[in-house]
Structures are given as structure tokens and as C-alpha cells.
Amino acid sequence: MTRIFATLRLALRALRRNKLRTVLTMLGIIIGVGSVITAVSITTGATKQVEDRVASLGQNVVTVFSGNFTSGGVRGGWGGAPTLTIEDADAIRNQTTDVVAVSPEVRDRSQILANGQNWNTQVLGEGPDYPQIRSWKIQDGAMFTEQDVRSLGKVAVIGKTVVDQLYPGEDPVGETLRIRDIPFKVVGVLESKGFNLFGQDQDDVVIIPYTSHMRRVSKRTALNSILVQASSTERITKVQEEITNLLTDRRKNREPDFTVRTQLELAQMATSTSKIMSVLLGAIASVSLIVGGIGIMNIMLVSVTERTREIGIRMAVGARGHDILVQFLIEAVTLSAIGGLIGIGLGFGASRIIAHATGWPTFTPLWWVLVASFSSALVGVFSGFYPAWKASKLDPIEALRYE
Amino acid sequence: MNPVIHLDNIQKTYRSGEVDVRAVRGVDLTVQPGEFVSIMGASGSGKSTLMNMLGCLDRPTGGTYRLDGVDVSRLNRDQLADIRNLKIGFVFQGFNLLARTAAVENVELPMLYQHAKISSRERRERALQSLEIVGLAQRADHFPSQLSGGQQQRVAIARSLINRPALLLADEPTGNLDTQTSIEIMGIFQKLNEQGITILMVTHELDIAQYTKRMVVLRDGLIVSDTAVVNRSNAEKELAKLKSEQQAVQLH
Numbered sequence: 001m002t003r004i005f006a007t008l009r010l011a012l013r014a015l016r017r018n019k020l021r022t023v024l025t026m027l028g029i030i031i032g033v034g035s036v037i038t039a040v041s042i043t044t045g046a047t048k049q050v051e052d053r054v055a056s057l058g059q060n061v062v063t064v065f066s067g068n069f070t071s072g073g074v075r076g077g078w079g080g081a082p083t084l085t086i087e088d089a090d091a092i093r094n095q096t097t098d099v100v101a102v103s104p105e106v107r108d109r110s111q112i113l114a115n116g117q118n119w120n121t122q123v124l125g126e127g128p129d130y131p132q133i134r135s136w137k138i139q140d141g142a143m144f145t146e147q148d149v150r151s152l153g154k155v156a157v158i159g160k161t162v163v164d165q166l167y168p169g170e171d172p173v174g175e176t177l178r179i180r181d182i183p184f185k186v187v188g189v190l191e192s193k194g195f196n197l198f199g200q201d202q203d204d205v206v207i208i209p210y211t212s213h214m215r216r217v218s219k220r221t222a223l224n225s226i227l228v229q230a231s232s233t234e235r236i237t238k239v240q241e242e243i244t245n246l247l248t249d250r251r252k253n254r255e256p257d258f259t260v261r262t263q264l265e266l267a268q269m270a271t272s273t274s275k276i277m278s279v280l281l282g283a284i285a286s287v288s289l290i291v292g293g294i295g296i297m298n299i300m301l302v303s304v305t306e307r308t309r310e311i312g313i314r315m316a317v318g319a320r321g322h323d324i325l326v327q328f329l330i331e332a333v334t335l336s337a338i339g340g341l342i343g344i345g346l347g348f349g350a351s352r353i354i355a356h357a358t359g360w361p362t363f364t365p366l367w368w369v370l371v372a373s374f375s376s377a378l379v380g381v382f383s384g385f386y387p388a389w390k391a392s393k394l395d396p397i398e399a400l401r402y403e
Numbered sequence: 404m405n406p407v408i409h410l411d412n413i414q415k416t417y418r419s420g421e422v423d424v425r426a427v428r429g430v431d432l433t434v435q436p437g438e439f440v441s442i443m444g445a446s447g448s449g450k451s452t453l454m455n456m457l458g459c460l461d462r463p464t465g466g467t468y469r470l471d472g473v474d475v476s477r478l479n480r481d482q483l484a485d486i487r488n489l490k491i492g493f494v495f496q497g498f499n500l501l502a503r504t505a506a507v508e509n510v511e512l513p514m515l516y517q518h519a520k521i522s523s524r525e526r527r528e529r530a531l532q533s534l535e536i537v538g539l540a541q542r543a544d545h546f547p548s549q550l551s552g553g554q555q556q557r558v559a560i561a562r563s564l565i566n567r568p569a570l571l572l573a574d575e576p577t578g579n580l581d582t583q584t585s586i587e588i589m590g591i592f593q594k595l596n597e598q599g600i601t602i603l604m605v606t607h608e609l610d611i612a613q614y615t616k617r618m619v620v621l622r623d624g625l626i627v628s629d630t631a632v633v634n635r636s637n638a639e640k641e642l643a644k645l646k647s648e649q650q651a652v653q654l655h
Contacts, residue, residue, distance in 0.1 A: 006515055006523075017503060313499045316460065317513040317562065318488020320481045396460045400499065 004330075011331040014303075022335065025299045028292025029339030029379065030346060033372045035288055037347025039281030040368045042354065045361035046274045054267040056193055056202070058134035062239050063266075064092070064226040064247070065259045082106075082222030083257040086210075088247060089127075089226045096242045101229040103127035106213045106220060112206060114166040114177035121162055123179060123206045125213025126227075131157075131190070133229040141173040141188035149209040152216060157188040159203035177206070182216055184208060236262045289375065292339070293383040300332050300387035311391050312399025321392035328391050332384020333377055340376025344369055405472035407570050407601045408434035408457065413476075414465035415452050415624075426452040428624035429466065434603060436569075439596040441612035441632075442605045444621035451574075453621065454605050458491055458572050459483045471569040488516050492563025496575035498555040500547040506558045507543040510534060513566050533561040537591055553584035560591060564600075571595070573604040577611050583645055589614040590638030614638060 015022045066083040089104040106125035111118055124130075128146050131138060144155045156177060163172050172186045184206075193202040214220050230239040244260050251257070304311070311324055348364055355362040415427040427449045434440055444450040455461040456468060459475055462483070468476040475486055493499075500509045510530040514521050521529075534540045537557040547555050556576060563571055573592070577585035593614060596602050604615060612618050613636045620628040 003515070003520075309499070310501055313501060314512070314516070315484065316458075316487060316493050316499070318484050318516040318566075320484040320516070322481070323516055397455050400460075400495070 007327055007330050008334065010327060011334045014331055015335060021299060025295050025335060026339035026342065028295040029289070029336050029376050030292075030343040032285060032289035032292045032379075033340045033343025033376050034346040034350065036282065036285035036372050037344055037364060037368065038350045038354070039285055040278065041347065041351030041362040041364040042360060043274050043278035043281060044365055044368075045351075045355070045363040047271050047278070048363055049361050050270045050274060051267065053196055054263060054270055056134075056196065057263050057266065058136075058227075058229070060230040060233055060236055061133055061263045062228040062230055062236060062243065063261050063263075064088075064228065064243060065261065066222065066224055067257060067259065082220060082224050084223040084226055085221075086223065088250065088258075089223065091246055091250060092226060092228060092243055095246055096239065098231045098235040098239050098242075099228055100231050101129035101133050103130040103133055103227040104210045104223045105130075105225045105227055106210050106218060107224045108213065108218045110179050110206075110217065112162075112166070112177050112179050114172075114175065115170075117166050119162060119165040121165075121204050121206055123208065123213065123217065125210030125217075126207050127210060129229070130207065130227065133227050136193060137191040138188045139191045140171065141186070143188055144209055149211050152212045153209055154182065154184045154212060154216070155187045155208065156184040157190060157207045158186055159190050159205040159207075160192040161201055161204040162206055163189055179206065179208070179217055184212075236264060289379055293336070293379040295383075296332055296336055296380060297383035297387060299335075300328060300384050301390070303331075304328065304387045304391040307391075308394065308399050308402040311394050312396050312402060315394070315396035316400060324394075325388045325392035328388035329381065329384045332388065333380035336380030336383070337373070337377045340373050343376065344372055347372075404436060405469070406433045406435050407438070407471055408432060408603070409469040410457075410466065411468075412466040413453070413456060413463045413468055415449075415456060415461070416464045426624055427456070427463070430621075430624075430626055432619065432626065432629075434570075434601060436601050437596070437599055439592070439602045439616040440604070440619060441615040441617070442603065442619045442621060443607060443609070443612050445607065447623075448621040449624035450605050450621045452624075454572065454574050457570075457603065458493060458574075459486045484516070485518070488513055489566055490569045492560075492566070492568040492571045494556065494559050494563050494571065494573040494576045496578040498547070498552070498559045498579070500555055500558055500562075502547055505544050505546060506539065506550065506561075507531060507534065509547070509558055510562045510565055512562060517566065529565060530561070533565050534558070536564065536595075537561045551584075552580050553587055556580065556584075556588055557591065560588075560595075564595070569601065571600055571602045573602065575606055576604060577606070577608070583642070585611060586638050586641050586645065589636075590642065593638050610636070 064084060086104055089102055092099065093102040103126050108123045109120060110123045111120050127149060128143055131143050138157065143157055144153060147153070148155050158172060166172070166177065167175065172189060175186050176183045177186060178184070190203070196202050208217070210223070228239065228243065230236045240260050240262050247258055248256055314324060351362040351364060354360065410430050410432040413427055413430045414425070417424040417426060430453060442450050442453065456463050459470070463476050466476065467474055470486065471490055473486070475483065478486065501512070507527065507530045510533050511526045514526045514529070531540055531543060534543055537560050539554060539557050539561065542550060542554060547558070550558065577588055580588065589611065592602055592604070606612050613632060616632055616635065618630055618632050619626055
């Protein structure tokens with residue numbers, strides 16, 4: 001142990017002796033590690049944000065979208081022409097296991113009036129379980145009930161943005177708003193949820209019973225989608241399969257005109273871009289680490305040549321090849337490890353500055369800091385090994401004679 | 404008591420291209436503890452090659468070499484390094500001190516490579532004692548570049564003594580020094596030898612060899628004479644003589 005410390009002191013002294021060269025050599029590692037940490041901080045921050053937004057979709061949600069990629073010769077994505085029916089929703093509720101809640105959904109945009117103000121917003125027709133499925137709390141008042149759904153109740157639950165637009169500084173519960181001239185009574189206000197995966201303001205919404213929406217407002221006969229909540233995360237895939245089979249059966253000979261997506265798949269799709277980004281940035285950063293390693297190897301080779309006489313002296317007084325190897329190896333590792341630490345600090349600082357300047361969320365995961373320190377030390381070992389090995393194999397007589 | 408050096412028909416042949424160069428062609432030499440031997444010879448006589456083998460920096464291609472009772476002629480690199488560390492103290496013509504390293508740390512160097520653990524405090528104490536012997540304790544913190552040639556050579560001697568070696572090997576120790584400093588260095592060797600340290604010194608200067616007790620002359624890889632030194636010089640007296648001469652010159 002004392003010997004390791006002595007060797008470490010020796011290495012630090014040797015590195016101090018040629019400060020400019022040491023700093024320039026370290027620069028490669030500093031830039032490499034710094035860019036790894038910065039890149040990881042930014043992509044992790046982005047991924048975390050996306051994950052938070054996916055989580056805001058709700059808990060264990062399986063969504064049945066109407067439409068398919070190919071349907072009746074017409075190609076379209078999800079949410080195309082509404083093809084799902086209330087009967088489909090009832091079938092899912094009654095004929096599948098592990099489903100705890102179902103909410104048929106109809107979507108529409110309408111101009112709404114209240115308080116002498118008007119506002120264009122998303123009007124959703126939903127079932128009473130909607131807040132539960134999306135883990136969305138009611139801040140004031142209450143959600144409408146199953147009774148309201150059956151009686152085509154003219155009741156609405158509204159989001160924060162709508163409150164701000166139509167009832168600034170007032171309590172909207174109990175007030176009346178008009179959707180296409182039909183008066184609805186506000187029974188509840190939703191908690192603020194912020195932006196969703198696609199950057200839409202989720203609070204800019206009015207929710208009414210889906211039956212009221214279909215019969216009174218939009219006059220539609222089909223649903224846009226059906227939200228289903230599985231009983232647990234493990235059951236999501238099974239529920240997805242069951243729903244797919246059930247709806248396919250119900251369509252007999254027709255082509256499937258629906259798409260069943262789980263929250264998990266949505267999350268994967270949403271994070272795939274940032275995953276590609278992090279792989280790309282990681283690759284660039286590794287290249288700069290390798291370049292840094294080559295720089296270290298280069299300098300260590302020069303150093304071994306310059307210090308041939310020193311090596312000869314050490315060997316003459318009893319240093320074994322192994323002692324010389326360890327000395328130069330520790331020097332290389334010290335060089336790269338210090339560079340790595342500075343790089344971590346720099347990367348940390350840079351990601352904070354970027355976060356401050358751009359407002360992107362950045363996050364530096366601890367295990368990446370460990371990976372960075374470990375890999376910079378590893379670069380030191382790899383790039384230092386050959387020069388150190390060369391030094392250890394010197395002939396003491398030749399080395400002593402070296403001018 | 405084992406002889407410090409026992410060479411039996413030592414040979415060293417180098418291959419340079421197609422030609423075999425027989426640098427040392429069969430040397431027998433025995434050095435007892437307490438001896439002070441000089442090895443003389445012109446360049447090309449094989450004395451450097453012999454010196455390298457004696458110092459365990461190189462292995463003979465034939466014959467056996469027993470150092471302090473141990474056959475070292477067939478040891479591997481690491482084993483030779485240990486022998487150099489524990490049994491041999493080197494003093495070179497070019498001093499061979501580590502630059503930008505304080506005198507005391509230069510003296511400590513061999514202890515760093517010892518297998519037995521020595522605390523840093525003990526290392527420092529022993530190094531200072533060793534510097535005391537050569538009269539340089541007050542310069543312990545100086546770098547080699549701040550020391551004169553004679554002082555640097557004394558640091559090198561202090562370093563060679565640090566592990567209490569069986570043999571002190573000096574390779575042209577006065578080659579880079581002026582006359583007065585050379586005599587001072589020989590004075591240190593004589594003093595050390597009186598304390599029982601075995602010294603073997605390579606030189607090509609007869610007046611320097613005159614300070615030793617036994618003179619071995621080498622030519623073409625063979626020993627041609629091995630005689631006791633008669634009219635041995637005493638460094639203290641020579642130094643006094645030199646100083647009075649210098650004063651005489653100044654008076655004129």
C-alpha cells in the first residue's frame with residue numbers, strides 16, 4: 001500500500017514536471033468524458049420528460065383507436081374515421097377479464113360560450129371512469145356519474161385552461177356553459193396536468209358524458225376510441241390480446257378497423273428518438289475517448305524515450321521490470337483519471353448551463369458518472385500499457401548509457 | 404566466510420552480425436571481504452563488460468559467478484534486480500542521479516524497490532544517515548543541479564550504501580571530476596573500506612588506482628596482472644600536499 005502511494009506521488013510529480021504537456025494530453029480525455037456526460041445528461045433529461053408525459057396518460061392504460069393502417073382500401077393511421085361502437089365498449093367491459101375500467105371516447109373541437117366569453121376547445125365525451133383511468137384528480141366539485149351517462153346529462157367537467165379563459169378568478173362549479181348553444185352545467189374542475197407527449201395542453205378540455213356528446217353535440221354514432229384500464233402492469237399485454245381477439249370476432253368477416261395500443265408501446269415509441277440520439281451521442285463521445293487514449297499513448301511513448309536514463313538508474317538500483325511497468329501505468333492512469341474527473345465536472349457544468357439557457361430538462365445519472373470515471377481509467381490502462389511494457393523491457397545497460 | 408566475488412572462467416561473447424565478439428575470454432577472480440580492488444585496462448580490454456557482469460546488469464555466456472556465496476550467473480532478470488538492490492551499490496562515472504529529485508530522495512531510491520516494507524520515516528532517517536557518512540547531510544534537500552560534481556558523486560555514494568551492500572562497485576567514479584575532487588572521493592572510498600566495506604573500482608587512471616589495495620589489469624578479455632598495490636596513496640596526505648602546493652603557487 002505504501003508502495004502504491006509512493007508510486008502515485010511519483011506519477012503526480014512526473015506529471016507536474018511538464019504541466020503544459022500534461023494538460024494538453026488530458027484535454028483529449030477531458031473533452032471525451034465531458035461530452036459523454038453532457039450528452040447523457042441531455043438525453044436522459046429528455047427521456048425522463050417523455051416518460052413523465054407517458055405516465056400522465058394514466059395507469060396501465062390500453063387504448064383502442066378506431067381505424068387501421070389499411071381499412072377498406074383506404075389507408076389511414078389511428079383515429080381515422082370513427083368505427084368503434086358503444087356496443088364494442090360494452091363487450092370489452094363485459095367479456096374480457098382483468099379490465100377494471102372502460103371509458104368510451106368521442107373527440108371534437110367546439111366553440112364554447114360562458115360568462116360572455118367564448119373559447120375554442122377540445123370537447124371530450126367520456127365515461128365516468130375517465131379520471132380514474134387517466135389518474136386525473138378532480139380539484140373542485142365531482143365527476144359526472146353513470147346516471148348522467150344514461151340520462152344524456154347536460155353536465156361538464158372542465159380543465160384548468162378553460163377555467164382561466166372563461167371564468168378568470170371565479171369558481172365555475174355550478175355555472176353554465178354553452179356547447180353549440182346547448183347549456184351544460186359545470187360540475188367539476190380537473191387538476192392541472194400540463195402538456196402531453198405531443199405537446200398539447202391537456203388542461204384545455206371540456207369533458208361531458210359520451211352519450212350526451214353523441215346525441216346532443218356531435219350527432220355521431222361511432223366512437224373515436226375506447227380507453228381501457230388493465231388491473232395491473234403485468235396484465236396489459238394480455239388485455240391487449242383479449243381486446244384484439246374480441247373485436248376481431250365481433251367484426252366477423254370484415255377487415256379489422258381498429259388498433260389496440262398499450263401505454264408501454266406508446267412510451268417506447270415516444271422514447272425511441274431520444275434512445276437513438278443517446279446512442280449516437282454516446283458513439284461520438286466514445287470516439288473522442290479513444291482519440292484521447294491515443295494522445296495519452298503517444299505522450300507516454302515520448303515520455304518513456306525521454307526518461308530512458310531514469311529507467312536505467314532505477315533498474316540499476318534494483319527496480320524490477322514489473323516496478324517500472326507499474327510506475328508508467330499508474331502515470332498513464334493518473335493522467336486519464338484526472339482528465340476524466342475534470343471532464344465529469346465540466347460535463348456536469350455544461351449540462352446545467354444548457355439546461356439554464358434552453359430550458360431543456362437535463363439529468364446526470366450517477367451510474368453514468370461511474371461509467372465515465374471507470375472508462376477513463378480504462379483508457380489510461382489500455383493506452384499506458386504498451387509504453388509501460390516497453391519501458392519495463394529496456395536493457396538496464398543500454399538504458400544507463402542512453403544520452 | 405564466503406568471498407564477496409568468486410569468478411570461475413567467466414566468459415562473455417556477443418554476436419554482432421556474423422561475427423562473434425569475445426569481450427571476456429575466461430576470467431578467474433576472487434575478492435575477499437574488506438578488499439579494495441581496482442580493475443584497470445585500456446578501452447576494449449573488456450573491463451566494462453566484466454563490470455556489467457559483476458554488477459549483475461548482464462549475464463555471462465560461460466563460467467560461474469558467485470556473489471557473496473550465491474550463484475548469480477543463471478538468475479533471471481527479476482532475480483538479478485533483487486541482487487542489485489540488496490547486494491550491490493553502484494557508483495557511476497556520470498553520477499546517474501535522478502534530476503529534479505532532492506538528494507535525500509535519490510538516496511532513498513533503492514529502498515523503494517525492497518521487498519521488505521520500510522516506513523517512509525525510516526527511509527528518510529536512513530538516507531540522512533547515509534548522507535552524513537559522505538558529509539552531505541546539510542545538502543539533503545538540494546537537487547542534483549544545485550550540487551557540484553563532487554557533491555553529486557557523494558550523493559551517489561550515499562545511495563550505493565543505503566542497503567548495506569556486500570559490494571560497492573564504482574565505474575570510473577572520478578572520470579568526470581577534477582584532481583582535488585577525485586582525491587576527496589578516493590578519501591571517502593578509503594574511509595569506507597577501513598570500515599570494512601568491499602570496494603571494486605574500474606578506472607583507467609593509474610594514480611587513482613594507486614589509492615586501492617590491489618590492482619587487476621585486463622587486456623583483451625583476460626587478466627594479465629593481479630598485484631598488491633605498493634606505495635599506496637593516502638587521500639588525506641595527498642590532499643594536504645595538494646593544498647600546500649596551491650598555496651605555494653599563490654605566494655609566487
